[in-house]
Amino acid sequence: MSHSRDTMVKSCPMNGGDDEYSYTKNSMFQKETISAAKEIIDKEIAQKLDVKNPLFASSSSSFRIADLGCSVGPNTFIAMENVIEAVKHKSLPPKRPYFAAGVPGSFHYQLFPTSSLHFIHASHALHWLSQVPNEVVDENSPAWNRGKIFYLSAPEEVGKAYAAQFAKDVGMFLDARATELVSGGMLVLIIGSFRNEISPSHTLASVLFDLLESTLLDMAKEASLN
Amino acid sequence: MSHSRDTMVKSCPMNGGDDEYSYTKNSMFQKETISAAKEIIDKEIAQKLDVKNPLFASSSSSFRIADLGCSVGPNTFIAMENVIEAVKHKSLPPKRPYFAAGVPGSFHYQLFPTSSLHFIHASHALHWLSQVPNEVVDENSPAWNRGKIFYLSAPEEVGKAYAAQFAKDVGMFLDARATELVSGGMLVLIIGSFRNEISPSHTLASVLFDLLESTLLDMAKEASLN
Structure with a gap:
């Protein structure tokens, strides 16, 4: 696909392996959030995932789950096991086998065929931008950040440039997921946020x-x- | 799944990377065979792949291809592009996008959901055994190969032990593929062989x-x- 070269070249994965500086050894916070989200996800699946809906079930006899931006290490297995357990309680035969695959590419683009996924999960992933906004590194722009990489003590335009990039990226993410999800499918996003009334x-x-x-x-x- | 630990532990992948000793730089022969097989595969797809058959098409709107035992390097892309081109000529819209995934595990077991694949390809892969036959390394067996690793100058029992292991492995391979293929799907195997009348x-x-x-x-x- 036309975007594949770009997205490959700019890919910045987490540290692999399991040494001191690996993502595996430095993702306790992300793991805790998955545990915290388990109860909410269980409840949503039990109440809202309409697995008997013919539109939902017609696409295939298999139930397809994707964890996007799941990096490396055990967190993705914990999160996906939680989802599989919750869905099993709902309807699936208890000993159904499952099959795993790894998918390359950026989640800002379509990664799976149209109407092919029943459940999409992305935890601590969507905050990653597809790129540094061009204005932020452009000396002639009012949003130039003077070589800095955070927006807090910068001119207001810097924060706005990051926000605009995030809005664009989230738009692309949601467009891609809308194409991939079957009717009645479920999208779970875990992402840090500020309340509206709190200044960053x-x-x-x-x-x-x-x-x-x-x-x-x-x-x-x-x-x-x- | 119960077999996953065993198959993971014993996995012996080809050399990665692209240096002098990598599979990428040492698989010209395998590449040539893919070119040689292209014409036959094109013809078989054109003549025999019944993409309009309702049993074949009902499983999903996507056409799913797997290259098993495809190792690393460019050969799998050449082979899969050949298949995609041949299938496109048959029926699919010319600019349909495709999505790629990597699947872990041994091809002696089921790797994909039941009735989920339309086309399966395995080139220079099926000759790999799942294990060295136990008898061959057992000093008390008539098939003991005395620390050697080839059957030609060994007692007849050694060759028979390898043949029995191969028969068992191929049986498991074909059982798994039969489960994965949709009705009317196609399985292409490229594998070295001797004619019956020729002594190895x-x-x-x-x-x-x-x-x-x-x-x-x-x-x-x-x-x-x-």
Whole structure:
């Protein structure tokens, strides 16, 4: 497909393996969120997933689940086992086998055939942008961030440029998922957020990101001096 | 699934990457065979693949192809593009997108849902055994091969043990594929073979394997001395 080269070239995966700096050893927070979401997902599947609906069931005899942006490590297995258990309680024979596959490509584009998925899950993934907004690195733009990588202490235009990029990316994500989901299918998104009435600068996450920004900039400066 | 641990542990993949000893740089022969098979496959698809058959088409709006034991490197893309082209000429809209996935596990077991595949391809793959036959490494068996790894200059029982293992493996392979294929689907196997009337000892392949055996045994001896 025409976009495949672009998305391959820019792909930035998490650290593989299971050493000290691997994603596997540094994703406890993501794991906790999956546990926290389990109860809500169980309830939604029990109440809302209409597996007997003919539109839902007609597409195939198999029930197809995708975990998008699931990185590496055990978290995706925990999340998918939760979903499989919840769906089994609903309708499926208890000992039905399942088959796994890995799918390459960016979730900002269609990754699965039209109307092929019954359940889509994306946890701590959708906040990743498809690219740094062009304006943010353009010296002639009012949204230029002067070599910095966080928007909090930057001109308002920087935050707006990131927000616009996010809106565009989420739009593409939702368009692709709408094409892939069968009628009556379910999409579960787990993503960090701020309440409307809270200013981002007053959140713990922002304080941490601010520290992280200066650390990363220091490391980059050190590397370019050496 | 109950077999997954066994098959994972014993998995022996080809060399990855693209350096001097990679499969990518050492699979010209396999590539040539794919080219040689193209014409036959084109003809079989044109003449025999009954894509309008309701049993065939009812399973889904997508056409699902699997290349089993496809290793790494470009050969699988060449083979799959050949199949996609041939099927397109038959019936599919010319610009239909396709979606790719990688599937883990041994092809001696079911890897895809029941009646989910329309076309299965396995080139230079089915000759790999699921294991060395137990008798061949058992000192108390008449099929013991005395630490050697080829059957040609060995007692007749050694060849028979390998043949029995192959028959069992092919049986499991075909059972699994029969479950996965839709009615009217097509299975293409490319595999080296001897004509019935030719003794294996009179073939070039056997001469090469004989040399390869003594080279590998020498290397193993050297490694255990160091």
